[in-house]
Amino acid sequence: MTTVEASVERSELVAGTSLWADAWKRLRKNRLAVLSVLVLLFLVAACLLGPTLTRLLWGHTFDHQNLAYGAQPPSFFSHTLLAGKLVQAGGGRLVVRTPLGDVEAADLPGADDLREGRELTLVRRGIVYQNVDGFRICRQCTAIKGAVSEGPHWLGTDFHGRDLATRIFKGGQVSLMVGLLAAVVSATIGILVGAVSGYMGGRVDALLMRFVDIMYSLPYMFFVIILVTVFGKHLWLIFVALGAVGWLMTARIVRGQILSLKEREFVQAARSLGVKGGSIVWRHLIPNALGPVIIYFTLTIPTMIRQEAFLSFLGLGVQPPNASLGWLINEGANQMLVFWWTLVFPGSMLAVLLFGLSFLGDGLRDALDPQMKT
């Protein structure tokens, strides 16, 4: 009896180490997965370093508003703000004397209210009033003297004149953090509860699953609204709120897998050999149930990111002037008709991020599948 047990222990040990080592080997062979890792690393680096880079290069910060420069389309060139003196006004027609010559603007709403001799700044805008040369009068920019260079804004600016690229990087940081942390929290709780529930079965299973049902039937909006309104708005509250609901699904999946796995021959064998419950769960059931969990995990990150966007949409997520990717996309979707770049760029960023996460998840899944060996 003792010899048999010893041999089981040893073979388990061998299988255990080779399981993860093999997985790593297989993952490296999967070109798509490796590419995904590289892309993800690049994106993470961009999000972490991007804001510093744009600040050092062009002085952009994620929260600096230049209202006169709002909603500029993307451009690789610096734009010029022209300041000058109003030399002729009336009849909806304005002439402004600038260092680069006289600029005429016609059909300007409110042009009749302006007095001659006033300092004016002209700004090139993406969407212009009906006037000449793509210039628009900016009545309040008296602080800027002469021609001032601004930009470039490679991805354009938002409605407030904030550099969109910088905001996307900053938003990427927030989204990645929310997505990852919430997903890790939910996966951990979910695997534990699901495994225990599935393996123990009976009363424990019934109790845990009823608990999951109850949690699931409570719309999490309440938790979030109440948490946020009572305790104030903190980013960690969003993790708690999202993590608290996210694990339920994982638990159900793991339980389903384990319910099915524990009737399999190899588990029966281990059990008949007297391997202890905890060991069976840890060595046999969880590794075998990991495939769907990893797939679900890669699906959880985008879900979390989107739920965070939904919360921001309701005013319960990140607070302005901060932003997350979902927040930026929501804003972009509302303005899609007018400022396309505010949707396209944050949207692409999120899409690439999610593509990377998903292909990495697939790679991991294939790598971790113990049956691949045979």
Place this chain on the structure above:
Amino acid sequence: MLPGRLRYGVFLLAFVAACSPHGHEDYFGTVRPAHPPDEIWLNNSSEPEYLDPGKLSDSAGSSIVWNLFSGLAQPHPVDLQPMPDIARRWEVSDGGTRFTFHLRPSQWSDGVELTAEDFAWSWRRVLDPATGSKYSSMLYVLKNGAAVSQRALFIRGLPWELHADDTPARVADLFDEIAPIDRVQMTDWPEPGALVFLGGEDEQRPEFRDRAIDALDGHSIGGSRLAVRVADESLVGVRALDDLTLEARLEGPVPYFINLMTFYTFLPVPRHLLERLEKEGVNPELWTKPEHIITNGPYLLKDHHFRYFYYFEKNPLYWEEEKIRIARVRLFLVESYNTTLNLYRAGELDWIGRNSSLPSEFMSYLEPFEDFQRYPYGSVYFYWINTQAPPMDNPKLRRALSMAVDRQSIVDNVAQADQTPTADLVPPGLAGYEGLATPIFDPEGARAMLREAGYENGSDVPAITLIYNTSEGHRQIAEALQQMWKEHLGVEVTIENQEWKVYLKNQQMMNFQIARMGWIMDYADPYTYLELLSAHNGNNHSLWSSREYDDLLLSANTNPDPAKRLALFREAEEMLRDATPLLPIYIYTKSTVLKPYLKGYWGNYQDKHAWKWFWIDERWYEGVPEEPLPDPPPAHYPFT
């Protein structure tokens, strides 16, 4: 890279090209009506809380109710001056404190005659607190209105000279040891007596009332027997002199009382229907459901699907039924502005409705279209300042913050709808009022004022938080303010958005330093704004009050000379400017899109558009006409 405009153009090309067979490039979407010429499709945005005029308090309900019920007076669709409606004419007497209305014979939609008593009963009903009317304070101008609504105690049989100076104090003394009192008011209508408003916490008041009645009712003082009861609706200063004559008595002269008649809380309610439902065992609260409702206005409510649509048909018994050209109105309840604009473009809506506001990002895009309209709107966007919360208890700091706001920039770059930037509460020109014209932006002065307030450079100002309710537009303005105060004063302000109910609660509890607010005029008179800051006004969220200010308002309203009255208002507003309990930003404009075939629509500063004026230019079924048809507004109705 392509130049900005060109790239934008490429993006829109597909849309414009695809649009042209159905639409016209000068217009935003289709321009051929998708329905018969006697029908219109509008949006109301949200499901109203009530269609009961007496209980109504939201703008979603008001835009429907104006078309279902007719009051004593109706606003002219352009200048909003009250003109005869159910009342053929009216007279003012007793120094502006008594109004007599002469009604034209008219019927409810079930054929029952409408009488003056219907109005009197409806007004009393609003003031009865058991009705639960959130706008009952609109009727406090009526004699004893406030007393009835607040369940004051009415005491008759007092032995003292009613208008002697010490009588209120003597009455108050009666309540010593019995109940705390807020104030005592003498009245001689409908019979001489005193009205005692009890104090204490809201929850304790019923108990105080019972105790006071127990102790004082039947009690004899100086040979006179007191009769004490809770002020009931019968005390309200309104009565029917006969079937077609209504008399309203007011607490004091109210120069704008006729304007109030166009406000929905004064509309009549079908008493006979409510009483019948009660008898039949139906909850009378449900009287506005399509299967029960009886109205007296231009339209009848025929169908309703909760949060989806309302359907109306013309009322054949309406007194000027012959003027109505639109027989059927379909009113949708679409909340999202993006969806509303989509439906409008696809021709599923003729007008986006008065409750849909266009987001500022879309303004410069929509402005060039022919079907875009904009006109001034009588509402002020401002921030309350909690004048008791340090450091905002320093009036000079408040003033400095106000001066450092570049309002023109907010209007030009954030709000973007040609709003009028203002540093004053009352819009200039309102009913002939000459505004203060306070400079709207003065960074130098602001910095000087900040030093006067005792701060060196702004960074030594203690933490300030500004709150606003969750909304894209409010956020953009709050962010702009944050930036301006940092730039011009060096003051760091935290901004925080709050969910609506939380926001309201915090505003009520005065749990804020600076909070966003918008105030829409109830009637066309400066008093609608100035009364906001009076000490007893429940909507005053600044904790600022001044006896002197309240006295100025009172003396203005009792002054028979209109010019002098406005001058006194101006003095009051100067007090406000120096105290800065609020921080005005701009006076709204209303921007909307309206199909070119929908006529009988004129912009006005309360954004009231009765469907009975609407009609459809049928030439648009054939194509885009060369010239618009003339569309003159109706002449003012004379007294008859």
Place this chain on the structure above:
Amino acid sequence: MGRFALRRVLQLVPTLFVIVTVSFFIIRLAPGNPFDSERAIPPEVLRDLEAKYGFDKPLVVQYRMYLGNLLRFDLGMSTKYPQMSVGEIIALGFPVTLQLGAVALLWALLLGVNGGIIGALRQNTAWDHGAMAVAMVGISLPTFVLGPLLILVFSLSLYLLPPGLWGTWRHIILPGITLGTAYAAYIARLTRGGMLEVVRSDFVRTARAKGLGELVITWRHMLKGGLLPVVTFLGPATANVFVGSVVIEKIFATPGIGPYLVDAAFNRDYFLVMGIVLLYSVFLLTMNLVVDLVYGFLDPRIRYDP
């Protein structure tokens, strides 16, 4: 099996009780009350309003009253829409949401299962990557982007379908597709994952050894096994679809109950919130029950032991 089902049905009662209790008290913890408004309400009016709904009584008394009414299937009156009872509101909105949800689910299953099968059978080929990339687009495209995009193309450019509202079959297509696509993507990925699990399992190998055709193996054996994770996902997903999505019903202005929960929570419309939570819970619990039963059908190795 029959006894198992019966026991699970009986278990619903205490579960629902806990849900009602917890949510009843949680909603009341939130600051604010149903009658707060921008304009000050006279205190006497406010008191009478509160008394009408019983809000002036201690919370425990209100809870007892609510439970009592619930036993008589009375869900109470809405405070935000005082003319409507919660029962009426649900009866009007739920059928709309059900129809929308059915279309969305149909679309999700059609697209998802087929996409997943293609991915699994052609693992690591261009087909697989293509299908999964499309699925990823479905997942990463939030509904508030997909919806407006579909409207832009099909309603405002091609004038094929209405951009919103309700009433005919044409109104249901765009919101149904928008709502279903995200779920289709999940289903595709789960189907693919689940099928890959069984591709190399013993019973498939046995079937293949018996000389059964590939098509039969795919349909009868692999798909049955591969659908296990999908079924787990479908339980709550169905409930989610049917209870509707706030975003979709707002974008398309369909008169379903999707937006009611969040709106009611914001308005502190206590009884409406409770009604929707209850509806949602009953629906979800039933779906989970069905999932568990279907599980036994798909994988006979699962024992329904205590």
